[in-house]
Amino acid sequence: MNRRQFDVMMVLAGAPYSDDSLGTALRTVEQLLARDASVHVWACGFATWLTQVGEPVKPAGALDWEFSFPSASGVVLEMINEYPKSLLWTACRTCSMERRLTNHAAPVRMRLATQMRRYFDAADKLISVGVV
Amino acid sequence: MPDRWMFVLNRAEAVGPNVIREVASVLATTSEVAIYLAGTCALHHLIAPDPIPGTRVIVDRKTLRRVGWPENQVPVGVVADEGVIADALLDPKTQVIWR
Numbered sequence: 001m002n003r004r005q006f007d008v009m010m011v012l013a014g015a016p017y018s019d020d021s022l023g024t025a026l027r028t029v030e031q032l033l034a035r036d037a038s039v040h041v042w043a044c045g046f047a048t049w050l051t052q053v054g055e056p057v058k059p060a061g062a063l064d065w066e067f068s069f070p071s072a073s074g075v076v077l078e079m080i081n082e083y084p085k086s087l088l089w090t091a092c093r094t095c096s097m098e099r100r101l102t103n104h105a106a107p108v109r110m111r112l113a114t115q116m117r118r119y120f121d122a123a124d125k126l127i128s129v130g131v132v
Numbered sequence: 133m134p135d136r137w138m139f140v141l142n143r144a145e146a147v148g149p150n151v152i153r154e155v156a157s158v159l160a161t162t163s164e165v166a167i168y169l170a171g172t173c174a175l176h177h178l179i180a181p182d183p184i185p186g187t188r189v190i191v192d193r194k195t196l197r198r199v200g201w202p203e204n205q206v207p208v209g210v211v212a213d214e215g216v217i218a219d220a221l222l223d224p225k226t227q228v229i230w231r
Contacts, residue, residue: 008221020171020195021142024214027194031218125221129230 006088007037009123011116014130015046016072022047025129026075033083040123042116044092047130048101050076051091051108080107092116134227136164138220144172147231153184160186168217170195178208190216 016022032039043050056074080089094113096102120126137159141147159165169177170192183189191208220226
């Protein structure tokens with residue numbers, strides 16, 4: 001079966017709140033998309049949290065009640081909507097079910113962890129960020 | 133063997149103190165090696181810079197802003213954003229390692 005070829009596949013694992021890796025990774029994806037590259041993100045572990053249906057902004061902060069900052073999932077969903085042709089976001093079904101995080105936003109698809117290997121050859125570069 | 137390597141180091145606890153250093157040192161003898169420091173790895177660099185001979189250190193701008201640079205005026209070397217990682221990922225001759 002021929003799969004769509006991507007410039008970069010990024011396996012994103014680990015919890016969004018654990019360290020700065022996720023922020024660096026998301027900004028790297030943004031920069032790749034800005035360069036007209038195609039990107040396939042495979043989210044594992046608690047990174048499956050990023051595409052849950054929910055609030056796209058953070059709760060109001062005490063320093064400025066009027067200004068709203070996007071949440072991490074807000075940033076991700078905006079990217080997916082802005083680059084529907086060049087960004088494919090897959091959430092690991094195994095990790096999602098294990099954590100009861102299966103309520104993903106519409107453009108996100110779920111695939112079993114056992115299928116991840118099939119997509120490796122469909123990317124020019126493969127990068128793994130974080131640990132589950 | 134790639135012509136160029138980029139190590140993106142983000143979590144100090146995930147970086148073996150000697151493993152990355154040894155690997156990067158060996159690679160630097162035959163290839164261009166860039167070390168992109170972000171997160172806690174960038175903080176370690178700010179506190180006690182210990183560059184690996186033959187490698188080019190790049191410090192993440194976002195991390196520096198978060199910790200108060202450039203107000204602190206710490207000389208850190210080359211400062212850049214994730215665009216350089218994107219460029220490395222899109223360069224077929226560059227291998228990117230992320231830890």
